[in-house]
Amino acid sequence: MSSDERMDRRSDRDPGLPGPAPGDRQRPRGKRNSQGIRVDPEAEAEPDVRRTVISALVAHEPGVLSEVSGLFSRRQFNIESLTVGPTTDDDFARITLVVEEPDPGIDQVEKQLQKLLPVISVRELAPDAMRRELALVKVDATDPDQVSAVADMYDAKATDAGPETATFEVTGSRQKVEAAIAAFERFGIREAVRTGTAALARGPESTADYPAEFSEEDP
Amino acid sequence: MSDEATTASLARGSAEAEDAETDETATDVSTGAQAVVAALEAAGVEYLFGVQGGAIMPVYDALYDSAMTHVTMAHEQGAAHAADAYGIVSGDPGVCLATSGPGATNLVTGIADADMDSDPLVALTGQVPTEFVGNDAFQETDTTGVTAPITKDNTFASHPDEVGTDVGEAFALAGSGRPGPTVVDLPKDVTQGETDRTPGAPEPPAHYDVPGAADPDAVAAAARAIEDAQRPLLLLGGGVIKAEATDVWRAFATEHEIPVTTTMPAVGAFPEDHELALEMAGMHGTGYANMAITMTDTLIAVGTRFDDRLTGGIETFAPEATVVHVDIDPAEMSKNVEADHPLVGDAGRVGEQLTAAVESSPKAKKWRAQCQQWKSEYPMTYDAPEGEPLKPEFVVEAFDEATGDDAIVTTGVGQHQMWAVQYWTFTEPRTWVSSHGLGAMGYGLPAAIGARLAADDDRDVICFDGDGSFLMTLQELSVAVRENLDVTVAVLNNEYIGMVRQWQDAFYEGRNMAAEYGWCPEFDKIAEAFGAEGFAVDDYDEVADAVEGALDYDGPAVIDFRIDPTANVYPMVPSGGDNGAFALREDQL
Numbered sequence: 001m002s003s004d005e006r007m008d009r010r011s012d013r014d015p016g017l018p019g020p021a022p023g024d025r026q027r028p029r030g031k032r033n034s035q036g037i038r039v040d041p042e043a044e045a046e047p048d049v050r051r052t053v054i055s056a057l058v059a060h061e062p063g064v065l066s067e068v069s070g071l072f073s074r075r076q077f078n079i080e081s082l083t084v085g086p087t088t089d090d091d092f093a094r095i096t097l098v099v100e101e102p103d104p105g106i107d108q109v110e111k112q113l114q115k116l117l118p119v120i121s122v123r124e125l126a127p128d129a130m131r132r133e134l135a136l137v138k139v140d141a142t143d144p145d146q147v148s149a150v151a152d153m154y155d156a157k158a159t160d161a162g163p164e165t166a167t168f169e170v171t172g173s174r175q176k177v178e179a180a181i182a183a184f185e186r187f188g189i190r191e192a193v194r195t196g197t198a199a200l201a202r203g204p205e206s207t208a209d210y211p212a213e214f215s216e217e218d219p
Numbered sequence: 220m221s222d223e224a225t226t227a228s229l230a231r232g233s234a235e236a237e238d239a240e241t242d243e244t245a246t247d248v249s250t251g252a253q254a255v256v257a258a259l260e261a262a263g264v265e266y267l268f269g270v271q272g273g274a275i276m277p278v279y280d281a282l283y284d285s286a287m288t289h290v291t292m293a294h295e296q297g298a299a300h301a302a303d304a305y306g307i308v309s310g311d312p313g314v315c316l317a318t319s320g321p322g323a324t325n326l327v328t329g330i331a332d333a334d335m336d337s338d339p340l341v342a343l344t345g346q347v348p349t350e351f352v353g354n355d356a357f358q359e360t361d362t363t364g365v366t367a368p369i370t371k372d373n374t375f376a377s378h379p380d381e382v383g384t385d386v387g388e389a390f391a392l393a394g395s396g397r398p399g400p401t402v403v404d405l406p407k408d409v410t411q412g413e414t415d416r417t418p419g420a421p422e423p424p425a426h427y428d429v430p431g432a433a434d435p436d437a438v439a440a441a442a443r444a445i446e447d448a449q450r451p452l453l454l455l456g457g458g459v460i461k462a463e464a465t466d467v468w469r470a471f472a473t474e475h476e477i478p479v480t481t482t483m484p485a486v487g488a489f490p491e492d493h494e495l496a497l498e499m500a501g502m503h504g505t506g507y508a509n510m511a512i513t514m515t516d517t518l519i520a521v522g523t524r525f526d527d528r529l530t531g532g533i534e535t536f537a538p539e540a541t542v543v544h545v546d547i548d549p550a551e552m553s554k555n556v557e558a559d560h561p562l563v564g565d566a567g568r569v570g571e572q573l574t575a576a577v578e579s580s581p582k583a584k585k586w587r588a589q590c591q592q593w594k595s596e597y598p599m600t601y602d603a604p605e606g607e608p609l610k611p612e613f614v615v616e617a618f619d620e621a622t623g624d625d626a627i628v629t630t631g632v633g634q635h636q637m638w639a640v641q642y643w644t645f646t647e648p649r650t651w652v653s654s655h656g657l658g659a660m661g662y663g664l665p666a667a668i669g670a671r672l673a674a675d676d677d678r679d680v681i682c683f684d685g686d687g688s689f690l691m692t693l694q695e696l697s698v699a700v701r702e703n704l705d706v707t708v709a710v711l712n713n714e715y716i717g718m719v720r721q722w723q724d725a726f727y728e729g730r731n732m733a734a735e736y737g738w739c740p741e742f743d744k745i746a747e748a749f750g751a752e753g754f755a756v757d758d759y760d761e762v763a764d765a766v767e768g769a770l771d772y773d774g775p776a777v778i779d780f781r782i783d784p785t786a787n788v789y790p791m792v793p794s795g796g797d798n799g800a801f802a803l804r805e806d807q808l
Binding site for chain 1: 392790
């Protein structure tokens with residue numbers, strides 16, 4: 001096809017539809033933010049991101065962890081940590097998530113998790129929930145006295161010690177674990193591993209409910 | 220599955236086997252494959268769409284003795300789309316089958332389509348024997364892994380005793396609550412293995428919960444908001460049709476004289492020739508629907524997930540509206556647009572609740588007049604002068620006039636799809652069958668095959684296709700001819716991937732990279748080679764005869780309409796744009 005012919009077939013030859021142009025139309029005064037919430041058109045504020053713990057009770061079966069982690073990646077939820085482990089009942093496992101999202105995002109995390117069939121129940125834990133993380137930190141053992149002084153400061157237990165390296169176990173809140181790692185930093189950390197947060201609701205409140213139909217069916 | 224749950228469901232199964240009613244219909248099974256087939260029969264399945272292959276052969280062998288009709292498709296994508304369309308038209312889950320590996324991966328486009336549009340679809344896939352799984356065996360694909368993000372649920376069948384229950388649960392899940400696709404992956408050893416467990420009627424898993432009625436307090440609050448509205452607008456989504464709630468919402472709209480717009484999957488939920496109808500909103504919605512959705516102060520949105528093709532940029536979507544959102548899926552509440560009144564429940568049940576709760580109609584006479592004025596200001600018109608190239612809108616209208624209100628329209632994806640939805644006047648639910656959320660080119664012809672088998676014989680089935688979309692799945696003509704299916708394919712042929720060409724002209728300075736065929740096969744001759752009837756139309760005066768000839772022909776017919784290649788789709792809201800600033804021609808984009 002020649003370039004003239006191509007130009008002939010160009011779509012600017014399509015006259016389009018009649019009606020007032022965009023600039024000549026009624027305009028609304030309102031506005032929504034990026035979360036779809038109606039806001040003051042003058043204000044530019046976006047909702048604040050907060051960090052929270054979400055606990056999910058799930059059926060203990062193959063593929064659940066990949067379903068949950070797949071959900072987080074495809075919906076672009078920001079998670080800081082995800083831990084999974086058995087409960088006292090062999091049929092169920094508990095997943096603990098630390099999520100960083102604005103409120104509508106946290107709400108979505110809970111609802112989308114709840115939609116997965118193997119997920120039995122989901123709950124956002126209150127700010128006073130008990131949260132613990134464990135870290136193993138392997139440092140150069142060149143200055144054993146100072147290393148153990150730092151370990152004492154953070155209640156860290158020596159789990160391995162040799163002429164070259166020493167490894168400590170630190171347990172506590174995320175802040176405490178991070179402070180301990182920062183303190184060990186000056187001895188030269190060879191490697192470290194963190195478990196992510198495990199959490200339980202405080203007092204008699206339950207963390208994530210076993211649903212009635214399960215307990216009824218179970219003899 | 221937990222041991223306890225397994226025991227519970229097996230106990231349920233044997234209890235049902237003892238039931239006299241079940242006994243009459245159920246035949247005793249001896250293999251996993253027979254249990255699969257018996258589960259489908261117990262679910263009332265009439266048609267299966269599929270393609271044979273190594274790992275699924277035991278299931279096909281069991282089908283040899285079944286009264287269900289299996290339609291052998293040319294390609295597994297066609298099987299999935301045909302089953303999907305069968306589900307849309309009939310309201311019952313469509314069922315497709317494929318073998319492992321490439322069979323399963325070829326289904327993926329159709330499964331993803333069903334997931335995006337919440338269509339009820341069950342896909343059964345063969346799998347290599349369990350002992351080979353994980354060894355990269357011949358035709359092995361991790362099907363449950365591949366389909367996890369695009370299914371409502373999927374299952375790897377692990378035992379011949381449970382496989383019938385697996386299939387029953389997949390069927391029940393696909394069709395209940397918010398519908399969607401389910402997959403059961405069937406390893407060959409499981410389907411060949413022995414079992415005497417004859418499955419009963421399909422039941423969802425014990426802990427699967429479907430919301431029914433919405434919270435009465437929330438309904439009351441929403442009712443007050445509707446009574447106080449000055450500019451109320453009803454936005455019907457695909458969930459209205461899926462919930463069989465069309466009548467409830469039609470009555471609600473007419474009772475309170477509330478203007479109605481729809482999403483694309485809900486086309487047909489409200490008669491487009493009604494005075495209150497504003498037709499479809501969104502990217503290629505009408506100007507009047509987009510004005511109304513931009514200016515409304517109370518948006519009653521039912522069974523919609525607020526897709527970006529509907530909302531455009533979220534900042535400018537219904538920015539003054541109090542939103543009453545009715546949906547069966549709680550996760551849709553405030554996902555994209557904040558719901559001031561979230562009503563979680565079945566669209567029909569909640570429609571009845573609101574009908575009872577709204578005590579006085581909103582005072583919106585001025586608003587209705589405004590909507591009427593927008594209808595006259597932004598008419599969907601086109602010029603069709605004799606001697607000029609054929610306008611696609613004219614072809615769509617010619618078919619609409621020549622067929623009844625119950626005619627079914629299927630489409631591929633692109634410009635032709637938009638012309639079909641814009642210029643056909645839809646008045647009935649389950650007559651518009653398209654690939655909305657996924658936008659899968661090639662959907663139209665296999666969908667027409669599925670729709671044809673789901674619909675009564677006296678209804679016409681028209682597939683509007685583009686030249687590009689038709690080229691993707693036209694091998695399914697072999698199925699339409701073999702099964703003697705009365706479908707008409709109207710190819711709106713502009714020798715372009717037309718929607719891409721339109722975007723290139725508008726946003727890429729006319730650099731038509733890879734959108735321009737410049738040459739297409741003669742589709743009428745292709746049809747004839749397949750054994751279908753073929754027509755070619757270049758001019759306006761040939762349209763009526765070809766339409767009549769194709770509709771009268773008892774079997775598949777293809778008309779190659781050589782349309783104006785410069786024709787574009789308007790109105791248009793560019794991706795992420797402001798609905799109220801829709802363009803009526805290219806220089807407004």
